[in-house]
Amino acid sequence: MKESWDTRIQRAEQLATRSEAARELLTFYGTLLRAQKEGYEYLRGQKGWLPSGTLEEDLPVVRATVPALLQAVAASGPPALAEEARALSRAGGGEIDGALLEQWRAPSDTRFFEKALLQPYARWLAESGAQPFDRELERREGRCPFCAGKPQVSFLQTSEPGAESGGRGLVCSACLTVWPFRRVVCASCGEERPAKLGYFQSPEYEHIRVEACDTCQHYIKGVDLTRLGLAVPLVDEVAAAALDVWAHEHGYTKIELNLVGL
Ligand SMILES: [Zn+2]
Ligand SMILES: [Zn+2]
Numbered sequence: 001m002k003e004s005w006d007t008r009i010q011r012a013e014q015l016a017t018r019s020e021a022a023r024e025l026l027t028f029y030g031t032l033l034r035a036q037k038e039g040y041e042y043l044r045g046q047k048g049w050l051p052s053g054t055l056e057e058d059l060p061v062v063r064a065t066v067p068a069l070l071q072a073v074a075a076s077g078p079p080a081l082a083e084e085a086r087a088l089s090r091a092g093g094g095e096i097d098g099a100l101l102e103q104w105r106a107p108s109d110t111r112f113f114e115k116a117l118l119q120p121y122a123r124w125l126a127e128s129g130a131q132p133f134d135r136e137l138e139r140r141e142g143r144c145p146f147c148a149g150k151p152q153v154s155f156l157q158t159s160e161p162g163a164e165s166g167g168r169g170l171v172c173s174a175c176l177t178v179w180p181f182r183r184v185v186c187a188s189c190g191e192e193r194p195a196k197l198g199y200f201q202s203p204e205y206e207h208i209r210v211e212a213c214d215t216c217q218h219y220i221k222g223v224d225l226t227r228l229g230l231a232v233p234l235v236d237e238v239a240a241a242a243l244d245v246w247a248h249e250h251g252y253t254k255i256e257l258n259l260v261g262l
Contacts, residue, residue, distance in 0.1 A: 001157055001169065001178060001225065003232055005037035011232035015239045022239045025260050028077060029238050032116060032259060035072035039065035040120035044128075051121065053130040055104045059097050062121050066096055069117055081112060088113060104135055107149065107174060109257040115173070116259055122147055122175035132175075142170075142187045149174030150256040151187050153237040154211055154222040167226070171233055173256040186213035187220050188255045200246065207231055208240045212252045219252040238262070 012030035016023050042065050043051070051058045067089065074085040088096060103114030125132060126146050137148035144151070152173035159167035168183045185192045191213050199222075200210040207228035212219040221243060223233040237258060244254065244262040254262075 001155065001233070003171075003176070003178070003234065005033060005040060007232055008235050009033045009037065011230075011235040012238075015235065019239055022241055025241060026235075026239055029235065029260055031072050031076045032069075033235075035069040036116060036120045038068055039117070040124055043121060043124045050128050051125045051130050053125060053133045055101060055118075055121070055132075055134055058121070059100065062100065062117070063093060063097065065120065066117060070113070073113070073116075084113070104132075107137070109150075109173065109254075110261075112259065112261065118174065119176060122149075123177075126175045126177050141190055142181070144170075144172035144175060144177050145179050146177045147172060147175045151181075151220060152256050152258060153233045154181070154187060154220050155225055155233040156183075156222060157225040168222075170220075173258075176234070186216060186218065187211070188213060188218035189216035191215040200243070202243060202246070204242060205236075205240045208236060208243060210243050210247050210252070212247065212250075217252055218255050219247045220255045234258075 009030055012026050012033055016026035016030060019026065043061065046061060049061060070085045070089045074082050074089065077085060099114050100117060103111050103118060109115065132147045135147060139148050142151065143149065149172045151170035153171050155169050157167050157169065168181050169178050170181045170187055171178050181187065184194060184197060186197060191197060196214045198212045198214065200212065207224045209222050210219050211222045221237045221240060223231050223236050225231055238260055241262050
């Protein structure tokens with residue numbers, strides 16, 4: 001699977017024109033992705049600088065990506081987020097630095113701005129060959145092999161010859177790294193008894209399903225690229241918001257909320 005900021009942006013725009021129900025959500029997500037791409041390109045374009053992997057040390061550069069993202073959200077985010085963006089713009093740099101460091105060391109999927117601001121940094125960190133040093137999260141199965149972040153979305157693709165995962169992969173919620181994962185196993189607790197794992201679909205989205213676990217009561221959405229090859233897991237996951245409503249109604253908690261809070 002080849003994902004980039006551009007494929008994500010294009011997919012958000014495409015889905016926004018197609019889905020009446022998710023139009024507002026996807027238009028906003030598209031704007032957010034463009035701001036993230038801008039931040040990523042700023043970091044990547046720094047002459048003579050590569051991220052050290054210690055966020056505290058890298059903050060002076062990362063901080064420069066904050067205003068543009070806040071402006072984008074203030075201009076086109078949902079009212080509550082837009083208000084928060086304006087408040088953060090008025091706050092001192094110290095406050096934002098502290099919030100970013102906290103998110104880096106103890107991630108939360110409800111801290112929207114911190115998560116959105118750190119994704120481009122973490123992506124460039126992964127691509128530039130550095131290692132995250134001041135992020136000592138628990139390393140275990142179901143966590144990103146690069147940064148130990150939780151998976152945002154699961155996907156299936158035609159398995160490459162010699163692949164062991166049966167074509168399943170997970171996308172990291174923090175650094176967007178993609179890694180292969182065993183097919184019939186809960187991405188949260190590792191449960192592998194088929195009777196404990198449930199898959200739920202709605203006719204509305206034939207290529208997306210809820211992958212739920214009755215042992216830990218967590219779920220993740222899975223995007224089936226063998227059914228729809230042009231889907232972009234991170235974005236199609238956001239578009240299928242109705243499935244999250246269904247999962248919550250049935251008592252499941254998402255492993256990691258996405259950037260639009262679903
Ligand atoms: Zn990661
Ligand atoms: Zn589980």
